[in-house]
Amino acid sequence: MSEERGQGRLAPVHFTGERSELFGLLFRGYLLMVPTLGIYRFWVTTWKRRFYWQNTVIDGDPLEYTGHAMQLLIGFLFALAFFLPIYIVFFYLSTQSPEITIIGYAAVGVTLWFLSGYAIYRGRDFRLSRTLWRGIRFNQHGNGWGYAWRRFGWSILMVLTLGLVYPFMASNLWKYRYNHTWYGDRQFGWTGSWKTIAGPYYKLYGAVVALAFATIFVSASGGLVEVDGVLMPGWPAWAMGSAAALVLWLGVYYFRSREATRMFSQVRVGDATISVKVRARSLFGQFLLYCLSLTGALVVFGMFIGVIVGSLFGNALMNPGAEGAEFARILQSGWGTIAWLIACYLALLASFALLGEVFLGYGYWMLVARGAVISNADSLKSARATGEDLALVGEGLADALNVGAY
Template identity: 30%
Template sequence: MTDAAAQAPVPGPWGPRSTAGAMAAAEAASRAAAMPPGWTEAGGPPPPTGWVNPAIAMPQPPNTAAMTFTGLGGSLFGLLTMGFLLQLVTLGLYRFWLITDVRRFYWSHTMVGAEAIGYTGRGLELFKGFLIALAILVPLKAGAFFLALGLPQADMVISIALFLILIFLGQFAAYAGRRYRLARTAWRGLRLRMTGSAWAYAAKAFGLSLIVIATLGLALPWTTAYLERIKMRETWYGDVQGDFTGEPFQLFKSGIIIWAIGFGLPLVMVYQALSGTPSGFFEALWHDARQGDFSPRGPIAVAFIALTGAIVLSGVIAVLLFPAFQAVLFRWRMSGTRLGGASLVSNLTIGRSYRVYGLGMLAAMGCMMVFSLSLTIVLGGLAYTFSTFGSASGTGIAAMVFIVLAYLLSFGAFWIFKQVFIDLRLHRARVNSIAVLGIAALDGVAARNVDASAMGDSLGDAVDIGIGF
């Protein structure tokens, strides 16, 4: 404090006094409040029995903030229903604005303590990004198509190469899309941002995915930790840098049982089925398929059924264990996330994850059955009316229109029910399980914002990776 500031007058109970005098008076009052009754700074009698220093008894300022989600299913249902109908009217063009509205709904109802998160993205940005993504993907797929026509003997190689390229672009889209969403996310008036190269990340992620495949998934904890560390160290909130400190072996220990049941057991089943196949099984199966005969007989049929059953059962086991894996991965990922001096922790349990999926699926299926029955009655009545009073040609056209309309409405209803009963409940369970430790470290953050393109978000949708919202 400068001498001038120390001498500046401030209001006092008996008129103006200096800042230094005010600070001295405040310190004296604080010391007096911390003394037992009858004491002065010079000393005094022993304190009364049971007396507690108020400076010690006073609770310390909280440095932990719980995250909560306040969004209601009814509000999301209305938003999705209106958005779906507008998509039908605009032939799907409204989807970019719908994605923006849905994100704004989720963001604005996600609270960190008493402060909500904001989303500033626009549908037009996603639409422009989609056009850029099409300019990349359309020539790529068209080139692969015409190349396959010119080299039919290399059709399999071309298809595999195109698939690998799309996987690589999907990794690029995952990074670029995350960068766009962070740049449009604001909290306490400051936006987050993300630096780094999406192409470099895509190359690393693509190579690590091959390692995961080669190790039958056992390397997933190490590759995931490495990629999370890359993303978080390029994540900024103002001038505060993020980090990821999750231990791969901790995820390995938590997920090894899930891997053993979901992958190891199916692998053993498939191996047993393959070991029981007669010699020449695949040659005979390939020969029959080339001849157009897909009905194997004798020992070949038995082996085919055993192998198919093992593969299908493996898929069923993997689907049933997916909620458990999601809960373990989410809890581990949150516990390793750092942003400056603040950190996250989650208590999401496997049981909670199963309850969300189980109850959500039951509710969605029940609503879907009621909707399908109502739709059948309404469209059936309309079809009967047209067939009774309309011409034969008009009846055929009306039937086609009803079939297309029934398909679109059924698909839309399933999508809406899934969002309301599963996705919304899962988001609420995840957010409500998170606490921010050391949140006071984010009080003095300074703004340092950069812009980001929406091309990554739209590219992810275009290659059908599903990294939108």
């Protein structure tokens, strides 16, 4: 239900998707990735995006995602061809001296970091070009390589200043992305500055530095304790360090909530403006749900692995001293047993990824969507559609480097 205020009609944003629906979708997709050797993940990504888009209802109308899995697959294959020379370089470096190998790997790592900036921008371009609202398509202009150089330069400054320039970097990159974003013939804009998140960021930064120095001071003044012939800090230092870690852990959620609230609230679309409110305790609550789900998954896997190990090593457990012979027998029994153990390991990793998306990814999207309100929403009714950017085929490097979003 909309409201009328001084800034025009206020249009709410709703998110109607259920966590259980997302879980079922991802679980089915992960199972299908096994016989297809992972290729089905492009279909899983498409399902997931359509789930998020169609359940995000803005002023009574949902978003629509028109991308297809084959587009993502084709883009990924193009990216693999691009990465072939890099794979050859990795192989060549592995045959060189340790000094050359380290320098070479470092150079390749820096190159990949630079390319990830281009990949992020191009991936966002693809997602926007396949997103519609009320039949009107979003789009992104600008230059991907220009964004990559901009991000790379800020990354160097982040290292040189030990993270002090983060508010300047974040505001600059947000402004570039949103000033080149369009909804039909309406241009987005970002009206914030480095001051938008400077307060929360430097509060957290100052707290971390102060607690780090306090931990060092307590360690130095509290004396050392000898444990098995090794000198280690005493309990006051451990207590101080634990308190510092707890503050940092909670501080991250405080900052993420303030960052989402303040940065998204500086976005405008033509004459319409966006206001977002995300609470730190809500973000933290999603993380607690994730931890509980992980605990449950580990218990289930622990019981399952226990049954397997018991059946395989039961004879060894009943006959102490025969462990080596029993292990050799299992290895000689074929690759089936080893394949089962590898499958269990991969299933555990897949469970972590699935639960991370169901609780952390879903939680963040849901909180941002439900905390958003659009002012002067009627100004968007006169927006006119523009053509689809057919030159974009998939996300390419974004998918290959795993820097895509949703």
